[in-house]
Amino acid sequence: MFTPHSLGIALFMMITSAICWGSWANTYKGVKNYRFELFYWDYAVGIFLVSVILALTMGSSGHDASSFLNNVHSADTKNIVWTMVGGAIFNLANLLLVAAIDMAGLAVAFPVAIGIALVVGTLSSYVLQPKGSIVLIAAGVVCAIIAVIMDGKAYGSLAIAGREVSKKSIVVCVVSGVLMGLWAPFVAHAMTNGNTLGPYSIAVFLTLGALLSCFIWNIYFMKHPLVGDPVGFAGFFRGPASGHALGVLGGFIWGIGMVFNLVAASFTGVAISYAIGQSAPMVAALWGVIAWKEFDGAPQKAKMYLGLMFVFYCLGILLVARANG
Numbered sequence: 316m317f318t319p320h321s322l323g324i325a326l327f328m329m330i331t332s333a334i335c336w337g338s339w340a341n342t343y344k345g346v347k348n349y350r351f352e353l354f355y356w357d358y359a360v361g362i363f364l365v366s367v368i369l370a371l372t373m374g375s376s377g378h379d380a381s382s383f384l385n386n387v388h389s390a391d392t393k394n395i396v397w398t399m400v401g402g403a404i405f406n407l408a409n410l411l412l413v414a415a416i417d418m419a420g421l422a423v424a425f426p427v428a429i430g431i432a433l434v435v436g437t438l439s440s441y442v443l444q445p446k447g448s449i450v451l452i453a454a455g456v457v458c459a460i461i462a463v464i465m466d467g468k469a470y471g472s473l474a475i476a477g478r479e480v481s482k483k484s485i486v487v488c489v490v491s492g493v494l495m496g497l498w499a500p501f502v503a504h505a506m507t508n509g510n511t512l513g514p515y516s517i518a519v520f521l522t523l524g525a526l527l528s529c530f531i532w533n534i535y536f537m538k539h540p541l542v543g544d545p546v547g548f549a550g551f552f553r554g555p556a557s558g559h560a561l562g563v564l565g566g567f568i569w570g571i572g573m574v575f576n577l578v579a580a581s582f583t584g585v586a587i588s589y590a591i592g593q594s595a596p597m598v599a600a601l602w603g604v605i606a607w608k609e610f611d612g613a614p615q616k617a618k619m620y621l622g623l624m625f626v627f628y629c630l631g632i633l634l635v636a637r638a639n640g
Contacts (some may be wrong), residue, residue, distance in 0.1 A: 348555075353554055365574075429596040
């Protein structure tokens with residue numbers, strides 16, 4: 316099993332992870348006239364496929380006890396189940412995140428949802444395992460909350476410029492963020508209790524749980540969409556080849572980020588790897604502002620709020636990492 320043997324390699328993997336997590340949604344932004352519920356089937360297949368590919372290549376080098384297949388064979392079944400449950404929760408959160416991107420754009424959906432996930436994940440982790448400086452953790456959580464508020468205010472300011480602002484999209488972001496902060500304890504349990512799963516095995520069963528749960532979550536949203544009319548599977552098969560390709564590509568990008576973050580954590584520890592990975596919303600926000608021009612024509616006040624969001628979000632990540640490091 317490949318694991319980084321130097322800080323330089325681990326740092327490269329963590330930065331790559333943040334870039335992947337903050338960039339995959341561009342594949343959906345690049346799709347024209349293709350519903351996110353249909354796009355998501357290709358995405359879910361993509362995250363599972365790339366996890367299996369990396370597990371059978373990087374995760375199987377050396378063929379020792381820690382290699383992918385040997386690790387799966389020796390791991391407790393309950394840890395596999397815990398991981399797949401975490402994948403199902405993650406999948407619902409991510410589906411809602413894609414819906415929010417559809418409604419509000421990258422620069423709003425990512426920072427709001429993942430900012431809330433940072434708060435929920437940090438607090439739930441501390442409750443389960445009271446470790447680290449409570450003062451720094453509390454300060455980091457407050458900074459993350461302020462960042463979320465600033466991003467929400469920036470979005471609200473778009474109404475001044477005559478742009479459509481959806482309160483529903485903010486609600487979807489909040490629900491997505493809460494769920495996004497709840498799946499990690501299931502994975503942490505599988506990595507630390509009994510005969511544990513390694514990073515490559517975690518990625519495979521997490522994404523398998525996500526893929527299988529699409530037959531519950533995604534079918535529900537196809538029948539009861541958050542935006543637009545109900546859509547059937549016929550639309551998937553009539554979908555453009557570019558839409559299918561971009562969906563799978565988006566899954567590959569996210570999946571590479573997931574595997575790299577888990578593998579880097581084996582060298583640096585989860586706190587540092589998690590903190591650097593959580594800078595992904597800043598990457599996504601930059602894509603939204605610079606590449607997709609989501610705040611073009613916005614009043615100066617909106618841009619000021621965006622700037623404050625960047626500052627407080629980065630400060631929150633640094634404080635949480637420092638508290639656990």
